[in-house]
Amino acid sequence: MPDGFHEEEVLGKAYDGRLMRRLLSYLRPYRRTVFFALIAIFFYGILQAVPPYLLKIEVDRYLDPTHRSPIPHFLGRLLSPKPAVGIAELAFGFFLPTVLLTFILQFAQTLAMQMVGQRVMYDLRKQIFSHLQRLEMSYFDRNPVGRMVTRVTADVDVLNDLFASGVVAIFGDFFTLLSILAVMLSLSWKLALLTFTVLPLIALVTGAFRKAVRESYRRIRIAIARINAYLQEHITGMSVVQLFNHEEKSFEEFERINRSHMEAFKDSIMAYGLFYPAVEFLGVLAIAIIIYYGGGMAMLGTLTVGTAIAFIQYSQRFFRPIQDLSDKYNILQSAMASSERIFKLLDTPTGIHDPVQPRPLASPQGRVEFRQVSFAYRDPHRVIENVSFTIEPGETVAVVGHTGAGKTTLTSLLLRFYDIQEGRILFDGEDISQLRLRDLRRNFAVVLQDPFLFSGTIASNIRLGTETITDAQVGEAARRVNLLDFIESLPEGFEERVRERGATLSVGQKQLIAFARALAHDPRVLILDEATSSVDSETESQIREGLRGLLENRTALIIAHRLSTIQSASKIIVMHKGHLREMGTHQELLARRGIYYKLYQLQYKDQERASVSVVAPALQADPEPQSASS
Amino acid sequence: MLKRLRPLFPYLTRYKKRYVVGLAALVITQLVGVTIPLIVKDAIDILSENGTRERLLFYAGLLLAVALTKGIFQYAMRWILIGISRDVEYDLRNDLVRHLMRLEPRYYTENRTGDLMSKMTNDLSAVRNMVGPGIMYSANTLVMGVATVALMVHIDPRLTLLCLLPLPIASLAVKFFGQKIHAQFEKVQALHSELVERARESLAGVRVVRAFCQEDAEIASFDRMNQSYVDSNRQLIWIQSFLWPALALLFAISFLLIMVAGGRDVLRGEISVGSFTAFNIYLMYLIWPIIALGWVTNIVQRGLASLGRLWTIFRAEPQIDDHAARPEILPTLRGEIEFRHLNFSYNGKLILKDINLHIPAGRTVAIVGATGSGKSTFVSLIPRLYDAPPGAILIDGVSIRQIPLATLRRHIGFVSQEPFLFSETVKNNIRFGAPEAGEAEVVRAAEISNIVAEIQSFPKGFDTMVGERGLTLSGGQKQRVTISRAVLRDPRILILDDALSSVDTDTEERILNQLTGILAGRTAILISHRISTIRNADEIVVLDQGTIVEQGSHEELLALGGYYAELYNKQLIEEALEKEA
Ligand SMILES: Nc1ncnc2c1ncn2[C@@H]1O[C@H](COP(=O)(O)OP(=O)(O)OP(=O)(O)O)[C@@H](O)[C@H]1O
Ligand SMILES: Nc1ncnc2c1ncn2[C@@H]1O[C@H](COP(=O)(O)OP(=O)(O)OP(=O)(O)O)[C@@H](O)[C@H]1O
Numbered sequence A: 001m002p003d004g005f006h007e008e009e010v011l012g013k014a015y016d017g018r019l020m021r022r023l024l025s026y027l028r029p030y031r032r033t034v035f036f037a038l039i040a041i042f043f044y045g046i047l048q049a050v051p052p053y054l055l056k057i058e059v060d061r062y063l064d065p066t067h068r069s070p071i072p073h074f075l076g077r078l079l080s081p082k083p084a085v086g087i088a089e090l091a092f093g094f095f096l097p098t099v100l101l102t103f104i105l106q107f108a109q110t111l112a113m114q115m116v117g118q119r120v121m122y123d124l125r126k127q128i129f130s131h132l133q134r135l136e137m138s139y140f141d142r143n144p145v146g147r148m149v150t151r152v153t154a155d156v157d158v159l160n161d162l163f164a165s166g167v168v169a170i171f172g173d174f175f176t177l178l179s180i181l182a183v184m185l186s187l188s189w190k191l192a193l194l195t196f197t198v199l200p201l202i203a204l205v206t207g208a209f210r211k212a213v214r215e216s217y218r219r220i221r222i223a224i225a226r227i228n229a230y231l232q233e234h235i236t237g238m239s240v241v242q243l244f245n246h247e248e249k250s251f252e253e254f255e256r257i258n259r260s261h262m263e264a265f266k267d268s269i270m271a272y273g274l275f276y277p278a279v280e281f282l283g284v285l286a287i288a289i290i291i292y293y294g295g296g297m298a299m300l301g302t303l304t305v306g307t308a309i310a311f312i313q314y315s316q317r318f319f320r321p322i323q324d325l326s327d328k329y330n331i332l333q334s335a336m337a338s339s340e341r342i343f344k345l346l347d348t349p350t351g352i353h354d355p356v357q358p359r360p361l362a363s364p365q366g367r368v369e370f371r372q373v374s375f376a377y378r379d380p381h382r383v384i385e386n387v388s389f390t391i392e393p394g395e396t397v398a399v400v401g402h403t404g405a406g407k408t409t410l411t412s413l414l415l416r417f418y419d420i421q422e423g424r425i426l427f428d429g430e431d432i433s434q435l436r437l438r439d440l441r442r443n444f445a446v447v448l449q450d451p452f453l454f455s456g457t458i459a460s461n462i463r464l465g466t467e468t469i470t471d472a473q474v475g476e477a478a479r480r481v482n483l484l485d486f487i488e489s490l491p492e493g494f495e496e497r498v499r500e501r502g503a504t505l506s507v508g509q510k511q512l513i514a515f516a517r518a519l520a521h522d523p524r525v526l527i528l529d530e531a532t533s534s535v536d537s538e539t540e541s542q543i544r545e546g547l548r549g550l551l552e553n554r555t556a557l558i559i560a561h562r563l564s565t566i567q568s569a570s571k572i573i574v575m576h577k578g579h580l581r582e583m584g585t586h587q588e589l590l591a592r593r594g595i596y597y598k599l600y601q602l603q604y605k606d607q608e609r610a611s612v613s614v615v616a617p618a619l620q621a622d623p624e625p626q627s628a629s630s
Numbered sequence B: 001m002l003k004r005l006r007p008l009f010p011y012l013t014r015y016k017k018r019y020v021v022g023l024a025a026l027v028i029t030q031l032v033g034v035t036i037p038l039i040v041k042d043a044i045d046i047l048s049e050n051g052t053r054e055r056l057l058f059y060a061g062l063l064l065a066v067a068l069t070k071g072i073f074q075y076a077m078r079w080i081l082i083g084i085s086r087d088v089e090y091d092l093r094n095d096l097v098r099h100l101m102r103l104e105p106r107y108y109t110e111n112r113t114g115d116l117m118s119k120m121t122n123d124l125s126a127v128r129n130m131v132g133p134g135i136m137y138s139a140n141t142l143v144m145g146v147a148t149v150a151l152m153v154h155i156d157p158r159l160t161l162l163c164l165l166p167l168p169i170a171s172l173a174v175k176f177f178g179q180k181i182h183a184q185f186e187k188v189q190a191l192h193s194e195l196v197e198r199a200r201e202s203l204a205g206v207r208v209v210r211a212f213c214q215e216d217a218e219i220a221s222f223d224r225m226n227q228s229y230v231d232s233n234r235q236l237i238w239i240q241s242f243l244w245p246a247l248a249l250l251f252a253i254s255f256l257l258i259m260v261a262g263g264r265d266v267l268r269g270e271i272s273v274g275s276f277t278a279f280n281i282y283l284m285y286l287i288w289p290i291i292a293l294g295w296v297t298n299i300v301q302r303g304l305a306s307l308g309r310l311w312t313i314f315r316a317e318p319q320i321d322d323h324a325a326r327p328e329i330l331p332t333l334r335g336e337i338e339f340r341h342l343n344f345s346y347n348g349k350l351i352l353k354d355i356n357l358h359i360p361a362g363r364t365v366a367i368v369g370a371t372g373s374g375k376s377t378f379v380s381l382i383p384r385l386y387d388a389p390p391g392a393i394l395i396d397g398v399s400i401r402q403i404p405l406a407t408l409r410r411h412i413g414f415v416s417q418e419p420f421l422f423s424e425t426v427k428n429n430i431r432f433g434a435p436e437a438g439e440a441e442v443v444r445a446a447e448i449s450n451i452v453a454e455i456q457s458f459p460k461g462f463d464t465m466v467g468e469r470g471l472t473l474s475g476g477q478k479q480r481v482t483i484s485r486a487v488l489r490d491p492r493i494l495i496l497d498d499a500l501s502s503v504d505t506d507t508e509e510r511i512l513n514q515l516t517g518i519l520a521g522r523t524a525i526l527i528s529h530r531i532s533t534i535r536n537a538d539e540i541v542v543l544d545q546g547t548i549v550e551q552g553s554h555e556e557l558l559a560l561g562g563y564y565a566e567l568y569n570k571q572l573i574e575e576a577l578e579k580e581a
């Protein structure tokens, strides 16, 4: 797939201090809780070293049949010399409190961090979603919806692992490791150092593992993104796939993506399959070292049996955090990748935003002016070239022209979906870039060329989130677009369920709902972009009737190919390949015999011929329209 | 449980041999593994019995040899057993997509895209977890648990009994909380998919949201879902943060029991210090299987629930398929279409009523009618996007249910009312239905819809990417690309559903002229609201609330003075008005 439209960006580093600092900054509002969790985990780490030590004392003081142990330890002196009593003291006086405390600390720590994790996720999701709501339209042209959704949801979920079980747990592992190493060194520094000789080997194995996993994880991520993009697109376009017998081809395409996903995962299984046994082997190696050297020392009497046993336990305990750390490494790595993508999104400047010092718009009139406007979606490919016109308040202006001439683009520019490269667009005399976006857009209601319905109800689609619109206004808007009969014929009326994108409505019905939506919002300026292109003439003319009163003191910009639609316009603008080619009243434009004249001729040439025979009498028989027109 | 697993059997039995090998490796791994504490025990014991360093070296060497053997089999076990689960996932995902491709449009209006996607990803991966790690860890637990306990009993049965006392509690706790976690998890998942769906729709409808200043309302509604998602996660967290430390505590109690009772046994001389140590190590070994037991129940529970959801896809049998097909009757189509007493309803709502129409091969029929009168529904029955009652639609005298779907559709060029393009290049979109078409043919098809010059003026020409759904094209450009796409298939039957609605009259005229050439000898059905598009059709059909109310040529219908004539007059009156204005 060219252009990388479906490709997920791929991360650079596994650990990036800059990213990490920024991520951690999200913990700031919850620093007390985090601090508390850190303290808890600190003590938890220390307590991890205690049980084997207690075991050592038990063995050395009471159990070792050779009784070679040196002078009892200070703990040993506290304990009763009677073995049965001493062991009970050791177990219930020291061991039990230790494990109870461990339980409390672990519970408190997990709970605290998981809760903080949820808060941070909440904050992040909110921030990303809000940012997306501010990004300009060209961002949406470039990025598939699925990818943006991934940022808000899946990528954030990955970070949850980091906050909930990563950040603090890493410290926990670290403290555990440290306290175990310290105790081992103090018990027998010689044996401890000998045991530590496996550490470089572990570092080696872990390093190799990381490298292997990293590459396959990168491939896995790409494959998953592709699978999602594929599914999203083919599920929504399935009927096209079927109509064009494309099932086989589409499936082959999917099979390739699916295969690369599977193969990437197999590589990671290979890495894990080698890693786990390797680490376990090193764990046994440590035991072997302890048995050989430690046992030797014990035979010479320089080491107690209890210490040897404690060492065996310690060596197993310090392998766990290390194994954990490599799991954490994965969390870290995915988190880095996700956060890089999230921050990249958050750092995408909102190209179009409110000005620093917005001009106020006291009582909007609805005057629109384009002054020598030029625009390109992708520089330098100009789509609008040096266009100038004005629409006075209350005026109805029509825009006509060939398909692809730039009509829809004009309305997008007026709503400031895109910023122009040259010229100025004024609303009530103010440059629209000097107005707050809300202040500007609030004056418009637009029926887009592709009607978009949300899943919900008919009423919720007309009202959207504007709660000030009453039920009566919703009903009135539906009446004006001649939709009332249809809606009332539905079992649930206005509360009838609307499916995703209005899938169970006819295209004309969708258009009418979008139309009613615009009317219900009672704008100063109404923009109709082919608003009735899929509606029959009968309904259309009824809508025109319905609009008549409504348009009286409103500005309207109407785009239509059916010229009948625009007859009420006081001015007609003819666009051609991005240029404004003609402008004037219907009569003036006909007189110029230009593009408009040609479009007009084409549309009515059949009727011209026919009208002589069939329609002329009909017209005379019906005097009303003529009086209406005068 | 086995019953609920049954649908998976065909996927698992395919890898029977590998499962056997993998499980054998697993058994060896664990049986070899449990000897390690025994070796340690002997080594510790010789410390108190004045052993030699040579003996120690022997034990150390033995340990390494055992560990190496275990490692090799452990690698094989993981590679095979987890590997199978990826294969099963791959097979399942392929089959699901293949199945989705057979399901008809009705299925897609009844199921949300987001739900289908989450089944294909989240649920599938839960199922995979069940057949990979799920199976591996339960077998592990079983083998290792049995072996470990047997050896412990061998050392000291009473002590074993005592120190295993708390463990059933652990398993029960895991099971009890596991169920709670599972129930809550399902809620969390449901809220999550709501959240995803909300974000998806809000972003897909971004133009509406912006134009109507709904950003704040969207953020607020997203925020509500965000909040309730977090809230329901919180409940999950309470259980989870309690469960694992509590399990650790239970194990600690077992250690405590060994400390006391085991210590006493050593003092009494019933077991050696080495055995005492081995006991400690064995108990450590048991921690993982016991926890895994709970973990595996979770995995299996989730997996089964997900499997159920996943299978709703497979259970949705395609209603529109080839079960009545008789390929031998009609190898190729001429394009004569006949409708006989056609009735059709969506979910009990009657849309088309007793339609009778005969379209001889090669003729062009136009359909007009009010919004919602059923035109799109009518034409969607021909390529069987929806199914008409048997025998109601015939092509070349054969009921369309007897024509294999692929044959039927291959002969139809369908331009639907709402253009759908793939986020691909213009070229690939045009040759979507005829992948073997060459450059020249693509250009020729583009000529017919009069779009060549525009495409060539794009910076990358025919290789321009069109964005999701064709987002970066103008309305008319999208429509014309879909026309080219249909024409390139060289169909016997061409159906244009209001396909020129976003095209200006000049371009429309050119396209119609081009089409007239193409249409010679082909059957065509045109739907339009514009007289200019349809007046030259051989026959015009007026549809009103699902019934044919008028039928005939342009002239005949004008003479009839009904709906069509009125429509026509209306457009003329408008024109007259414009002239007078
Ligand atoms: N989002 C976009 N990104 C890039 N190019 C675009 C985008 N939208 C439109 N274009 C291009 O800009 C040109 C003008 O498009 P526009 O939608 O304004 O035409 P239009 O006059 O409304 O046509 P129609 O009557 O077919 O709707 C077209 O060539 C189109 O391909
Ligand atoms: N998938 C569906 N499920 C249920 N009802 C549907 C479905 N599709 C359409 N309808 C309903 O069936 C009726 C006929 O719809 P259809 O799309 O055939 O109308 P149409 O004549 O093509 O209208 P238009 O001119 O607006 O395109 C409408 O009332 C519509 O709401």
Ligand SMILES: [Mg+2]
Pocket: A407, A408, A409, A449, A529, B474, B475, B476
């Ligand atoms: Mg347009």
Ligand SMILES: [Mg+2]
Pocket: A506, A507, A508, B375, B376, B377, B417, B497
């Ligand atoms: Mg339709």
